Amino acid sequence: MKKLLFGFTLILGFSGGALGADSLVSEDSETCIECHASLHPGIVKDWLKSAHAKVSPAQALNKPKLERRISVEKVPEHLANKAIGCAECHTMNEGTHQDSFEHNDYQVHTVVTPNDCAVCHEAEARQYQKNLMSKARTILLENPVYMDLMTQINGTHRLEDKEIIVIPPNADTNADACLYCHGTKVEMEGLKTVDSDMGEMEVPILSGWPNQGVGRLNPDGTTGSCSACHVRHQYSIEMARRPYTCSECHKGPDVPAYAVYQVSKHGNIHSTHNKEWDFRAVPWKVGKDFTAPTCGACHVSLLVGEDGEIVAERTHQMNNRSTWRLFGVPYAHPHPKSSDTSTIRNKAGLPLPTELTGEPVSQFLIDAKEQQQRRDAMKTICLSCHGNGWVDGHFERLENTIATTNEMTLTSTKILITAWDKGVAKGLEHHDSIFNDVIEKKWTEQWLFYANSARLASAMAGADYGVFANGRWYLSKNIQEMLDYIHMRE
Ligand code: HEC
Ligand code: HEC
Ligand code: HEC
Ligand code: HEC
Ligand code: HEC
Ligand code: HEC
Ligand code: HEC
Ligand code: HEC
Structure with a gap:
């Protein structure tokens, strides 16, 4: 017990009265902290630095609308005047969590889900569901073509009879x-x-754990993990706005958004001047709080201008400002209407948003009007720092890059079909994987690495990734090599 009390006092000293008689912290959460302060000092001190430990929902609702960090209009009464502590999150929505366990007289669950956050952050949780991100697991596992790709990449390769x-x-x-x-x-x-x-204490055994994948399937049946960008337990808005937070997943040769950003002028300005920027201000004022956009500024943030006029509304539907699905399998196309793309079928019956000829499967994709609205939303952001000519010129080039890289993919698809016809590789008609022959892997690299890289470079202004670093050089070289491969095998 001595150790317990010691831990508790330390916390008191550290927080300067966050806990105590007139404490904002609920009695339930104080109970948790009594043990966890010495058990997991990293967690408790992280939490003490968070807005959750310092601001109650009632205080949060008192702020002017644009400055608010919670999106509900009303919070259940028992939560309104207390800090959001361990017990508030880890016992929220009791009865809906398959992973809840009896823990010191509480029904605790480890996996705090988007549905729990939604009690105070309803808009963010609802909008997030419209992201492909929130369905990223389903999109993979319920699409036989993607599963084939996954098996060929992750499977263990063994040599038997050559x-x-x-x-x-x-x-x-x-x-x-x-x-x-x-x-x-x-x-x-x-x-x-x-x-x-x-x-001794009983704790749950969780399969698929640990994980913070964006489309995680949670034990309460919800999808997604807010922790992908909002790391527990500080939940710092600064971290979500920093570009490197996205780099964890958006950096590889198939998805080089961060790599592109890093070399872009915007990335360079961030690297040079970010120390002078205010990453905590809400709303985020263009020019005053930051002078070049981060990922969040272009894709997520609530931005205001000099006189507080709204430049962009905050959105957790992160495709809200995106006209195109640049990551095309295998062609770039207008964004899908629904985030669950596993129900899409093209004319050939394949679960893909385009035909093998590149033509989009339009009934599943947003129309030209919606595309225009999304482009305008993005352009409004650019126009807070750039002139019309600069911005229009940028997007005209992006349209051109989409058209030309799609054509380079089409050429490689035609070569692949020739290979299947000539029996140089086994494909769909042979009920064989379309990702296991050498020429099939080269076709995959054409769209997965080179075309994606060129398009992301064009969208976010990092030219190297559009040319020699996995860009157009390889798009053209690969086509010749694919054709050579057929000639050698004929
Ligand atoms: C009497 C001390 C004590 C109290 C009170 C207590 N805990 Fe714990 N808690 C523990 C111990 C010990 C563990 C096990 C740590 C380990 O796995 O190494 C634990 C584990 C956990 C875990 C992790 C379970 C897992 O998945 O491994 C969570 C979450 C948790 N506690 C939350 C809470 C919350 C919320 C409260 C308050 C409602 C609370 N605890 C109160 C001692 C306590
Ligand atoms: C892909 C990254 C990402 C994920 C995942 C994500 N967010 Fe965010 N979130 C952001 C960014 C970026 C901001 C900063 C927005 C701004 O500057 O206005 C933000 C801001 C916020 C804020 C502060 C907004 C405010 O009102 O000031 C809250 C609350 C929030 N997110 C809740 C959530 C919840 C709940 C989830 C899970 C359903 C979630 N977020 C998932 C990136 C993310
Ligand atoms: C705003 C909600 C929220 C609050 C407040 C909160 N947690 Fe958590 N906690 C989470 C989430 C979310 C996770 C799981 C992270 C994930 O999704 O991957 C988590 C994970 C944990 C874990 C497991 C971590 C691991 O690495 O094994 C423990 C233990 C825990 N919390 C204890 C606490 C304690 C103690 C407090 C109070 C000081 C607290 N939490 C406050 C949301 C919260
Ligand atoms: C019971 C209500 C409640 C719950 C549940 C809750 N939050 Fe919060 N959240 C708040 C309040 C209150 C604030 C601080 C508002 C302020 O400072 O004006 C906040 C602030 C935030 C911020 C902004 C922090 C900053 O630095 O500006 C983020 C991000 C956030 N919450 C994410 C989450 C996530 C993710 C979850 C679920 C794991 C969650 N919250 C659960 C009430 C809640
Ligand atoms: C934990 C991994 C992870 C993190 C961190 C992450 N993303 Fe993603 N993101 C993904 C995955 C996976 C997809 C692809 C989903 C699919 O198509 O199946 C994706 C897709 C996207 C998309 C495409 C649009 C859509 O509907 O989802 C955008 C835009 C995006 N992410 C932006 C961001 C930004 C901005 C950040 C940082 C603030 C970020 N992401 C952080 C994994 C992540
Ligand atoms: C490091 C994180 C990460 C890993 C690991 C990862 N992906 Fe992804 N994946 C992403 C991101 C991010 C996107 C979206 C990129 C974009 O929109 O630019 C994505 C998108 C996709 C898409 C497009 C889905 C669609 O239709 O919207 C497919 C298919 C895919 N990944 C397959 C895979 C397979 C198969 C594996 C494993 C062999 C894998 N990914 C591993 C991050 C990852
Ligand atoms: C200057 C604004 C800007 C910045 C900064 C920015 N992006 Fe983008 N991003 C765009 C534009 C514009 C597009 C193409 C939108 C379209 O479809 O018209 C795009 C496209 C994307 C896509 C492809 C979306 C899809 O559905 O195919 C992803 C993923 C993405 N960005 C992630 C990021 C990440 C991660 C960062 C930070 C490392 C970032 N972006 C920084 C403007 C920006
Ligand atoms: C907060 C201000 C800000 C926003 C918002 C912004 N930019 Fe920029 N951008 C800059 C600054 C500053 C430069 C450096 C200008 C220079 O070097 O002359 C720059 C540079 C660029 C460049 C680099 C040109 C080159 O040749 O290196 C491109 C392209 C660009 N921006 C496009 C965009 C687009 C498109 C958007 C919107 C999607 C956007 N920017 C949003 C501030 C911004």
């Missing part, structure tokens, strides 16, 4: 690879007893 046999990947491999970003399924498998300074 042939390669692909052993399908196990759950740990997938959790360590694609599902690290796309999201695992977290399930309660049972309880285990752990030994601690406080004696």
